[in-house]
Every structure is written in structure tokens, then in C-alpha cells.
Amino acid sequence: MAKRIQFNQHGGPEVLQWVDFELADPAEHGVQVENKAIGINYIDTYVRSGLYPVTAFPSGLGTEAAGVVKRVGSGVTRFKPGDRVVYCQAALGAYSEVHNVAEDRLVILPESISFEQGAASFLKGLTVQYLLRQTYKVKADEIFLFHAAAGGVGLIACQWAKALGAHLIGTVGSAEKAQIAKNAGAWATINYREENIAQRVSELTDGEKVAVVYDSVGKDTWEPSLDSLRRHGLMVSFGNASGPVTGVDLGILNKKGSLFVTRPSLFGYITNRQELDNASNELFSLIASRAIQLKVPEEQKFALSDAVRAHQVLESRATQGSSLLIP
Numbered sequence: 071m072a073k074r075i076q077f078n079q080h081g082g083p084e085v086l087q088w089v090d091f092e093l094a095d096p097a098e099h100g101v102q103v104e105n106k107a108i109g110i111n112y113i114d115t116y117v118r119s120g121l122y123p124v125t126a127f128p129s130g131l132g133t134e135a136a137g138v139v140k141r142v143g144s145g146v147t148r149f150k151p152g153d154r155v156v157y158c159q160a161a162l163g164a165y166s167e168v169h170n171v172a173e174d175r176l177v178i179l180p181e182s183i184s185f186e187q188g189a190a191s192f193l194k195g196l197t198v199q200y201l202l203r204q205t206y207k208v209k210a211d212e213i214f215l216f217h218a219a220a221g222g223v224g225l226i227a228c229q230w231a232k233a234l235g236a237h238l239i240g241t242v243g244s245a246e247k248a249q250i251a252k253n254a255g256a257w258a259t260i261n262y263r264e265e266n267i268a269q270r271v272s273e274l275t276d277g278e279k280v281a282v283v284y285d286s287v288g289k290d291t292w293e294p295s296l297d298s299l300r301r302h303g304l305m306v307s308f309g310n311a312s313g314p315v316t317g318v319d320l321g322i323l324n325k326k327g328s329l330f331v332t333r334p335s336l337f338g339y340i341t342n343r344q345e346l347d348n349a350s351n352e353l354f355s356l357i358a359s360r361a362i363q364l365k366v367p368e369e370q371k372f373a374l375s376d377a378v379r380a381h382q383v384l385e386s387r388a389t390q391g392s393s394l395l396i397p
Contacts, residue, residue: 073397074166075377076128080120083381086131088374091166098145099173103155107189108164108395109134110372110380111222112286112311117162118381121310130163131377132395136179136188146173154179158193159336165377167397174343177350183357186371187364190392193336194223195353195362197308198230200339203352205332206282206304210235213275215267215283215298217291218311219256220247222392226362227284228254233361239274241267241291243387250390268297282306289313301327308334366392 072093077085096102114132116122136156139149149155156179157164160171179188202208208231216231218224219240231238232255240256242248248259260270272279279300285291286309295305307315323329340346356362370393372380377395384393 072167073374074130074163075132075374075395076130077118078127078129080118080123082119083378083385085118086377086381088377093166093168093170096141096143096146096170097172098143100143100170101139101146101149101155101173101176102141102168102170103135103137103157103176104140104168105135105137105164105166105397106185107136108132108166108374108397109158109189109193110384110393110395111193112309112384114165115381115385116310121314124162130161130166130169132164132166133160133162134158134189134193135160135164135169136185136192140168143173148173149176149178154181154185156188156192158196159340165374165395167374174346177346180354180358183354186366186394187357189394190222190366191226191353191357191362191364192350194226194392195357196340196349197223197336198226199349199353200334200336201284201306201308202227202230202234202236204339205306205334208234208236208282211237212281213237213239213257214280215239215241215271215295217241217283217285217287217295219251219254219259220390221286222389223286224251225254225391226364228256229362230356231255231257233356239271239280241287247390262291262294267291267294271298279303284308287311288315292318296322296326296329299327299329301329303327303329305329305331306334307331364392366394370394371396 139153237257240251282304283295288310290312374395374397
């Protein structure tokens with residue numbers, strides 16, 4: 071028997087349960103991983119709440135972790151017991167002591183990167199990779215807007231932008247988070263509780279505004295994001311922390327400058343082994359060179375059994391950077 075977090079209905083953090091479960095043998099192309107550190111991501115709250123509903127109950131939760139291979143299926147050739155691995159696009163159930171993961175979702179975790187660093191960075195780092203390197207290729211000296219700059223994705227984006235020589239304007243909710251984002255490499259910050267986002271973007275760019283906005287907040291920042299874009303600019307809406315954007319009148323894109331909008335996801339950019347290897351290699355090289363540095367605050371490391379509290383803290387917006395569950 072092993073332990074995991076599961077839920078039997080959609081709802082708040084209180085629906086999460088700490089239970090015993092029997093894990094089946096890995097499939098032919100499956101790998102059984104003993105998790106050492108598990109990534110907590112905001113998308114997990116969408117799944118738990120029902121914004122992204124599951125197909126059946128009871129359901130596991132979480133898709134990202136780092137650990138050690140315990141067993142492999144008969145058709146697995148890339149991995150063997152004892153390998154250090156990391157994954158982020160697995161079937162739900164990573165909030166567990168052990169998890170079966172499809173071989174094509176796993177990569178070897180370099181020895182220079184700890185399990186905690188791997189679990190804290192993989193999904194968020196690959197997200198930043200596809201946003202800044204594929205959805206819109208940010209260039210050196212380019213100014214752009216990135217919401218929630220002190221969050222897990224945002225802090226990696228601040229560092230990645232600095233490595234590219236680009237100028238990231240990050241929105242934050244407090245002076246403390248502004249300093250955290252600047253320390254990570256943000257060129258400028260906007261406190262959305264005290265400042266008008268679009269007005270400050272215009273001031274920081276001498277009235278030119280920006281060519282691209284990366285927005286994981288959703289409903290609350292939809293119009294300020296559009297108002298921050300120059301003519302023909304691109305709105306990249308990749309999350310719904312404040313709720314989904316709904317009922318959009320496409321005519322607003324015309325009125326605000328013939329704008330473009332995309333709603334991407336990692337699953338649309340990493341669809342095969344080559345794409346996964348290319349993106350993860352770029353991420354790992356930046357971590358190895360210390361262009362991206364990862365340190366999870368001790369108060370944001372939770373016992374796996376304490377997932378309810380971890381979700382409560384995450385949804386309070388009191389966190390900075392990444393949070394982890396430790397089996």
C-alpha cells in the first residue's frame with residue numbers, strides 16, 4: 071500500500087483526502103516513479119474546483135514531480151530503476167508517494183539539479199520556455215508585460231528575460247513582491263493594487279506600449295492587458311487565476327488596435343519526445359549556468375499529507391515563487 075491525495079467531488083481545498091491506495095504495475099511503456107518532491111501548480115486548483123473537471127471519481131491530483139525510477143514496463147528502453155527523473159505532463163495522481171508515468175512524459179534529471187529544484191521548476195520552466203521562446207520570441211532590449219511576476223512562473227520569467235537581455239515589466243500585489251520580482255530580474259514592476267496598469271505601461275514605454283502581454287490572471291486583467299498593447303500587439307492569455315475570460319466581443323480587438331489574442335497551453339507546444347527534450351534541455355542549461363536560480367521558501371514546503379493547507383495558502387496569493395509537497 072502507498073499513500074496519496076485524492077478527491078471524490080469538486081470543491082474547495084477541504085475535498086482533498088489523504089488515503090491509502092494500491093498502485094498497479096506500470097504499463098508496457100510506463101515507468102513507476104517514487105516521488106521525492108512534488109510540484110504544486112495553480113492549475114491543480116482548477117482541476118480540484120471543477121473549472122477543469124475530471125472524468126471520474128475518485129481522482130488523484132497533480133501532474134508534476136521529481137523522483138527515482140522504481141520499476142519500468144516491458145517496452146521501456148530510455149529509463150531503468152535508479153534513474154533520477156522529472157515529469158510534468160503525467161496523468162493526474164502526482165500528489166502521491168509513487169506514481170506511474172508514461173515513458174514519453176519523463177526526462178532524466180541532471181545530477182546538478184536537486185529533486186526539489188526539478189519539481190519546483192519543470193512545469194513552470196517549460197511554460198516560460200514556450201511563452202518566451204515559441205508563442206512570441208522575445209528579443210534583446212524588448213519591453214514586455216508579464217502578470218503575476220512574483221509567482222512561480224513569473225519569477226522564472228523574470229530570470230529568463232534577464233538572460234535574454236529583455237526588459238520585463240511585472241505586475242505584483244505588494245511592495246514586497248515588487249522587490250522580489252526586481253531581485254529576480256524584472257526591469258520594472260507595477261503594483262496593481264495601487265497603480266493603473268495600462269497607464270504605467272504607457273509611461274514606462276514613452277507612450278509606445280508593448281508588443282506582447284503574458285497574462286495568467288484572466289478576468290481581472292483582461293482589459294488592462296489589451297490597453298497595454300500597441301497596434302497589432304499580441305495578448306497571450308495562459309491562465310485564469312482570477313477566473314476565466316468569458317463573453318468576449320471580438321470587436322474589442324479591432325477597437326483597441328487590430329490586436330491578436332491566443333490562449334495557449336503547454337500541451338499545445340510539447341507534443342512529442344523531441345519537443346520535450348528541446349524545451350527541457352534549454353531550461354536545464356539555464357539552471358546549470360545559474361541564469362535561473364531556484365530556492366523554495368521553507369514555509370512553502372508542505373508534507374504531502376498537508377495538501378489541504380498547501381492549497382489554502384496558494385489560493386490566498388500569499389506565496390512567492392514555487393511551492394512543494396514532500397512525501
